[in-house]
Amino acid sequence: MLRGTNSHDRHTGSEALIRQLLRQGAVAVIATHDVALAALEERFPGGVANYHFDVQVAGEELYFDYRLKAGVCRSLNASILMRKIGIELDEGGAPGVQQP
Known part of the structure; x- marks a missing residue:
């Protein structure tokens, strides 16, 4: 996700996109190697797995x-x-x- 940008911006943008998808009630499959994004499962239980x-x-x-x-x-x-x-x-x- 957001390939071609620096690590910080990629993480920030990816997290913002995921939060936006959650607000809209979207169902999505997101593939990433950004292990830090895994913490979103704890912040959004039932919304991120x-x-x-x-x-x-x-x-x-x-x-x-x-x-x-x-x-x-x-x-x-x-x-x-x-x-x-x-x-x-x-x-x-x-x-x-x-x-x-």
Whole structure:
């Protein structure tokens, strides 16, 4: 949602859009990687519900079951994808500095 803008504006705009949809009684499915938006479920119980698709990790391989599950996704599989394309990460999963 609101791709192509900075993180702060994207979050602010996304939250404003969701509040507007709630005021209008709309039914919507919104896909986002902005985990902070998940807090709207607590602020608007019955109006916002979080769901996700999960992934199983075996070594460096990802396996998706494509089943919708309640709640916020807690798996951090992007680090595996980054390693696969050659981005070196430190042990905590954060981008690392390549040693000469």
